[in-house]
Amino acid sequence: MALEKTLAIFGYPLGHTMSPVMHNAAARELGLAYRFLAYEVTPARIGEAFAGAKAMGFAGLCVTIPHKVAVHGMVDDLGEDARLMEAVNVVTFEEGDKTKGHNTDGVGWLRSLEEETGETPEGKRCLVLGAGGAARAIVMKLAQSGAAHIDIRNRTPEKAEDLARFIKEKLPAANTSGGGLDNLPSAAADREIIVNTTSQGMTGDFEREKAMPIPEDAIPSGCICTDAVYNPVDTPFMKAARRRGAKTVPGVGWFVHQGAAAWKLWTGAEMPKDLVRGKILEALGAS
Numbered sequence: 670m671a672l673e674k675t676l677a678i679f680g681y682p683l684g685h686t687m688s689p690v691m692h693n694a695a696a697r698e699l700g701l702a703y704r705f706l707a708y709e710v711t712p713a714r715i716g717e718a719f720a721g722a723k724a725m726g727f728a729g730l731c732v733t734i735p736h737k738v739a740v741h742g743m744v745d746d747l748g749e750d751a752r753l754m755e756a757v758n759v760v761t762f763e764e765g766d767k768t769k770g771h772n773t774d775g776v777g778w779l780r781s782l783e784e785e786t787g788e789t790p791e792g793k794r795c796l797v798l799g800a801g802g803a804a805r806a807i808v809m810k811l812a813q814s815g816a817a818h819i820d821i822r823n824r825t826p827e828k829a830e831d832l833a834r835f836i837k838e839k840l841p842a843a844n845t846s847g848g849g850l851d852n853l854p855s856a857a858a859d860r861e862i863i864v865n866t867t868s869q870g871m872t873g874d875f876e877r878e879k880a881m882p883i884p885e886d887a888i889p890s891g892c893i894c895t896d897a898v899y900n901p902v903d904t905p906f907m908k909a910a911r912r913r914g915a916k917t918v919p920g921v922g923w924f925v926h927q928g929a930a931a932w933k934l935w936t937g938a939e940m941p942k943d944l945v946r947g948k949i950l951e952a953l954g955a956s
């Protein structure tokens with residue numbers, strides 16, 4: 670019998686990851702001999718773990734917080750998005766013992782937006798809440814897609830300003846600005862897309878679970894609201910956006926699409942996305 674090929678995710682901490690549910694369901698459904706495993710790897714040992722994956726002939730790797738920037742510096746080659754974003758979330762093991770880093774976060778977010786709303790960011794005024802790794806991938810995609818203006822607002826304003834500058838350095842045609850969370854209602858008033866990339870609303874902390882990234886009455890009716898948080902599936906932000914008459918794109922769609930892009934890179938196959946989404950919703954207790 671042929672050996673199963675190993676796929677894995679490295680992150681720290683990793684308690685919440687749904688990646689094994691996703692990729693193992695895809696392998697079972699397609700009858701492909703892959704097994705996806707999750708490993709908590711500390712930042713101090715990511716180099717050793719990466720070398721180990723290579724030595725043991727892993728078929729592919731996902732890396733998540735806090736390893737995306739470190740692994741960007743370890744691979745032999747980079748895909749275009751990983752090069753632009755200076756962060757890697759997927760690794761492929763290529764011929765000649767070479768590794769290649771990719772970033773599927775931005776494209777996964779864009780595909781979920783297009784699939785669930787039928788719209789693209791082209792020509793749209795956007796507000797991005799948060800300025801971490803998720804924000805970097807999404808702002809880059811918004812800029813590449815021709816968004817009219819991208820305003821980044823963050824609890825720590827300097828990080829939003831840095832991200833706005835970073836994107837403009839990479840894509841000089843991008844129209845970006847950055848600032849703090851003061852006066853969000855006026856920042857949101859003319860926006861057509863609002864993206865939450867903060868952890869507000871995420872499960873695991875009583876206060877955070879109830880928290881909103883933006884006041885409900887600041888959400889313009891008719892705009893598109895997307896959430897990076899996928900656990901719970903229906904966050905306070907998504908509920909509030911529906912009450913305001915906005916279109917909603919919950920984080921689970923983004924999660925599935927970024928994983929489907931990784932799966933395609935590793936196996937060459939299309940992920941059975943609807944089936945996988947169902948399995949994730951079931952695992953999150955939301956089906």
Ligand code: ATR
Binds near residue numbers: 825828869
């Ligand atoms: P990721 O890579 O998933 O984006 P991250 O880099 O840790 O994760 O970023 C988390 C984001 O949530 C940050 O923008 C963070 O704001 P700071 O840069 O000021 O830390 C934001 N965030 C976390 N807790 C928050 C809170 N209570 N209120 C507002 N923003 C918060």
